[in-house]
Amino acid sequence: MGRYVARRLLQMIPVFLGTVTIIFFMTRWLPGDPAAAMWGDKAADPAQLAAFKHDMGLDVSIWQQYLNYMGDLLTGNFGKTMSGRKVIDVISEALPVTVRLALLAFVFELVVGVAIGLFAGLRRGKAFDKSTLVLTLLLISIPVPVLGFIFQTVFAIQLGWITPTVQDSMNLGQLLLPAIVLGSISLAYVARLTRTSIAENLKADYMRTAVAKGLPKRKVIGTHLLRNSMIPVVTFLGTDLGALMGGAIVTEGIFNVKGVGNALYHAINLNEGATVSGFVVVLVLVYLVASLLVDLLYAVLDPRIRYA
Amino acid sequence: MRGASQAKWVVAAVAVALAATACGSSSGSSSTGASNAQGTFSYQSTEPQNPLQPANAMEVGGGRVIKTLFKGLVDYDPSNGQLRNQVADKIETTDAQNYTVTLKSGWTFHDGTPVTAKSFVDAWNWSANVKNNQINSDWFSDIQGYTDVHPDAGDPTAATMSGLKVVDDTHFTIALTGPVSYFEYKLGYTAFSPLPEVFFTDPAKYGQSPIGNGPYKFVSWEHNKAITVAAYDKYAGVDKPKNGGIVFKNYAQADAAYKDLISDNLDVLDQVDPTDLSSYKNDLGDRAVDQAQGAIQSISFSLYADDWKGANLSKVRQGLSMAIDRDTITKTVLNGSRQPANSWVAPGAMGYKDNTCGEYCTYNPEKAKQLITEGGGVPGNKITVLYNADGGHKEWVDAVCNSIRQATGVECTGDAKPDFKSSRDLIKNKKVDGLMRTGWVQDYPLNANFLRDVYGTGAAANDAGYSSPEFDKLAAEADKATSVEKTAELYQQAEAQLAKDMPAIPLWYYKTTAGYSKNVQNVKYDSFGDPVFTQVEVKQK
Numbered sequence: 001m002g003r004y005v006a007r008r009l010l011q012m013i014p015v016f017l018g019t020v021t022i023i024f025f026m027t028r029w030l031p032g033d034p035a036a037a038m039w040g041d042k043a044a045d046p047a048q049l050a051a052f053k054h055d056m057g058l059d060v061s062i063w064q065q066y067l068n069y070m071g072d073l074l075t076g077n078f079g080k081t082m083s084g085r086k087v088i089d090v091i092s093e094a095l096p097v098t099v100r101l102a103l104l105a106f107v108f109e110l111v112v113g114v115a116i117g118l119f120a121g122l123r124r125g126k127a128f129d130k131s132t133l134v135l136t137l138l139l140i141s142i143p144v145p146v147l148g149f150i151f152q153t154v155f156a157i158q159l160g161w162i163t164p165t166v167q168d169s170m171n172l173g174q175l176l177l178p179a180i181v182l183g184s185i186s187l188a189y190v191a192r193l194t195r196t197s198i199a200e201n202l203k204a205d206y207m208r209t210a211v212a213k214g215l216p217k218r219k220v221i222g223t224h225l226l227r228n229s230m231i232p233v234v235t236f237l238g239t240d241l242g243a244l245m246g247g248a249i250v251t252e253g254i255f256n257v258k259g260v261g262n263a264l265y266h267a268i269n270l271n272e273g274a275t276v277s278g279f280v281v282v283l284v285l286v287y288l289v290a291s292l293l294v295d296l297l298y299a300v301l302d303p304r305i306r307y308a
Numbered sequence: 309m310r311g312a313s314q315a316k317w318v319v320a321a322v323a324v325a326l327a328a329t330a331c332g333s334s335s336g337s338s339s340t341g342a343s344n345a346q347g348t349f350s351y352q353s354t355e356p357q358n359p360l361q362p363a364n365a366m367e368v369g370g371g372r373v374i375k376t377l378f379k380g381l382v383d384y385d386p387s388n389g390q391l392r393n394q395v396a397d398k399i400e401t402t403d404a405q406n407y408t409v410t411l412k413s414g415w416t417f418h419d420g421t422p423v424t425a426k427s428f429v430d431a432w433n434w435s436a437n438v439k440n441n442q443i444n445s446d447w448f449s450d451i452q453g454y455t456d457v458h459p460d461a462g463d464p465t466a467a468t469m470s471g472l473k474v475v476d477d478t479h480f481t482i483a484l485t486g487p488v489s490y491f492e493y494k495l496g497y498t499a500f501s502p503l504p505e506v507f508f509t510d511p512a513k514y515g516q517s518p519i520g521n522g523p524y525k526f527v528s529w530e531h532n533k534a535i536t537v538a539a540y541d542k543y544a545g546v547d548k549p550k551n552g553g554i555v556f557k558n559y560a561q562a563d564a565a566y567k568d569l570i571s572d573n574l575d576v577l578d579q580v581d582p583t584d585l586s587s588y589k590n591d592l593g594d595r596a597v598d599q600a601q602g603a604i605q606s607i608s609f610s611l612y613a614d615d616w617k618g619a620n621l622s623k624v625r626q627g628l629s630m631a632i633d634r635d636t637i638t639k640t641v642l643n644g645s646r647q648p649a650n651s652w653v654a655p656g657a658m659g660y661k662d663n664t665c666g667e668y669c670t671y672n673p674e675k676a677k678q679l680i681t682e683g684g685g686v687p688g689n690k691i692t693v694l695y696n697a698d699g700g701h702k703e704w705v706d707a708v709c710n711s712i713r714q715a716t717g718v719e720c721t722g723d724a725k726p727d728f729k730s731s732r733d734l735i736k737n738k739k740v741d742g743l744m745r746t747g748w749v750q751d752y753p754l755n756a757n758f759l760r761d762v763y764g765t766g767a768a769a770n771d772a773g774y775s776s777p778e779f780d781k782l783a784a785e786a787d788k789a790t791s792v793e794k795t796a797e798l799y800q801q802a803e804a805q806l807a808k809d810m811p812a813i814p815l816w817y818y819k820t821t822a823g824y825s826k827n828v829q830n831v832k833y834d835s836f837g838d839p840v841f842t843q844v845e846v847k848q849k
Contacts, residue, residue: 047458051441
């Protein structure tokens with residue numbers, strides 16, 4: 001187990017370096033000159049433009065910029081935004097907000113999704129199961145912006161229960177609605193995955209044994225059925241945590257949440273390569289850690305899985 | 309059944325949380341008109357691109373905050389766009405080249421230090437210096453000695469401009485490299501604001517918490533969230549705030565801001581987003597704003613390309629202009645958010661003359677076809693209009709093309725570039741082959757700004773590459789005039805030359821389409837599209 005974790009951690013290094021490299025060149029090779037764009041419709045003053053570029057380190061070759069960036073990154077320096085702020089400051093302001101939003105969405109889809117899936121799987125073919133299938137299909141087919149728009153209109157404009165946008169991005173209560181919107185599509189997948197897995201495992205030998213042993217129903221379902229059925233769900237949830245973090249752009253835009261999505265949108269608009277790659281670095285780390293956790297959880301859920 | 313009980317718990321929690329966060333739209337707003345002079349209001353804004361220094365804001369996010377924090381020698385009366393004195397008591401000149409400025413006494417910065425002649429001269433010298441990286445540095449290029457502090461390449465050879473001299477605390481002189489009759493108009497731009505002593509000790513720190521001399525003082529800047537300013541009680545200007553302060557709230561999407569406005573969680577809107585344009589007058593009633601703005605949208609020709617070099621092609625360009633049905637397009641595609649243009653200067657600017665474009669800006673398919681034939685036809689009978697796809701331009705570019713195609717049979721297609729930056733790169737490097745979307749937002753409300761800076765030979769914003777000896781001659785004469793009125797008049801003559809050459813087709817003027825909540829009243833917008841912040845009244849609760 002220890003060796004496995006060590007090997008996985010070592011594997012993360014090339015993956016990490018590779019993604020950072022790719023995203024560095026992708027953002028730097030975007031069309032348009034970020035320094036010249038600061039002048040908008042007007043032509044840039046050439047002397048001032050040159051001074052800006054020098055200040056931002058954009059007046060050297062892209063390879064030199066890459067080496068500088070990687071060197072800085074190793075010392076924990078994410079660079080500066082065009083307004084002269086440290087990228088790390090921008091990240092540390094936005095990240096806690098999105099972590100809250102993503103975790104809320106995650107808990108929502110996990111708890112509600114597994115519960116619905118469990119019920120539906122246990123009562124396969126009954127009315128609840130059928131309506132779950134229909135409703136989740138509906139949820140999957142509604143794009144997030146539409147769902148967000150509907151929620152905003154119904155709960156804020158028509159019912160007046162909440163404000164249309166989030167007024168305080170760190171307030172968990174206010175983040176609840178955006179989190180529900182954000183988690184809703186994954187919720188449908190979680191429910192469907194759980195349902196299928198439960199329905200299949202119901203027919204497994206160990207289930208018959210457990211029932212035959214006379215174990216209480218609670219134990220049969222909780223310890224034997226659910227635990228064994230969670231493996232595909234956990235796989236999905238692991239990668240989904242990363243997706244929630246990065247995929248919050250749309251939801252954060254609709255509800256004006258000041259998180260990673262919002263900051264990324266702003267940075268992409270301004271062609272701020274340093275900020276964009278800074279955020280991607282953090283998101284890559286989140287993905288890597290989440291997928292490592294998923295792999296480790298397999299062994300907990302199913303002891304037959306061994307790590308060499 | 310752990311799952312089940314948890315599911316119930318979550319549902320209950322959702323309901324509780326929704327109820328707890330319910331702010332409830334403040335329906336109790338009075339309509340009596342009583343206002344609270346200490347009340348603050350919120351405004352839809354965006355994160356400034358640069359630190360908050362007067363010479364460093366070109367975009368609206370920082371620019372409008374700076375406008376509330378600083379006040380220069382002069383500004384423009386929001387009710388009529390006329391120049392009025394603020395810190396300046398008088399600005400005198402006899403030759404439009406050498407100016408003597410007299411300051412009023414009693415003006416102070418928000419840290420209590422007095423505003424003196426030195427505050428202006430030091431600020432301008434610092435801002436003009438190429439090393440200090442101020443985006444508006446070229447605003448000082450009229451002043452003698454500018455090239456010493458801001459050479460085209462290399463390091464500055466001087467720290468100060470020879471054209472600026474402090475006489476005493478309340479007097480300083482400005483010498484320009486040549487006569488610029490409307491220099492006073494330029495002085496209303498925020499780049500010419502004074503800076504306090506404390507600025508020069510640590511400009512970087514200052515840029516995060518600026519100290520100005522304007523109607524509002526800086527309170528806080530929560531990056532990417534909001535900037536808060538409060539009324540400055542010792543403000544000496546003519547426009548004392550009628551409210552207690554402003555919160556500039558950031559919105560990434562205009563639609564989110566609009567939703568906040570109609571539920572009274574946001575007080576004053578910047579612009580209604582295109583998706584809500586059709587309904588905003590219904591939603592807001594008499595709180596909807598629809599007002600002219602000092603900005604124009606046009607289509608320019610790449611006159612530097614071989615296709616458009618011919619002498620007779622001006623007839624073709626006039627013909628294409630006549631093939632565009634501006635009335636219908638502004639009403640339908642643009643939902644009435646623009647006003648058809650018939651000159652190259654936006655209304656509201658001094659020297660604006662109605663209909664300088666004449667019949668060439670009037671839809672007339674017959675005449676359009678005739679002019680195009682007379683001019684020898686469109687090269688290849690095919691044109692493209694370059695635009696950026698990220699700015700909501702596709703709809704009207706397509707409509708303009710349809711109009712041209714139907715009226716004249718000339719094949720016209722939109723040439724979309726993914727974003728503003730990539731389209732600007734092509735335009736700036738003169739790599740456009742055909743037509744391009746261009747626009748101009750006034751820096752100061754005078755026709756010279758719409759003409760000299762856009763159509764003068766080699767002018768910074770001359771995207772068409774237009775060069776007319778006649779136009780340049782008239783513009784130079786206008787710049788030498790000794791009064792602004794005369795300048796404006798002479799520039800009208802220069803504008804007439806544009807109708808003959810048609811380097812760009814004027815399409816329509818921008819409008820401020822905005823609105824405000826039930827919490828505020830007396831919200832008016834100036835020709836820059838900004839609300840008159842000091843005049844906004846917050847209703848008594």
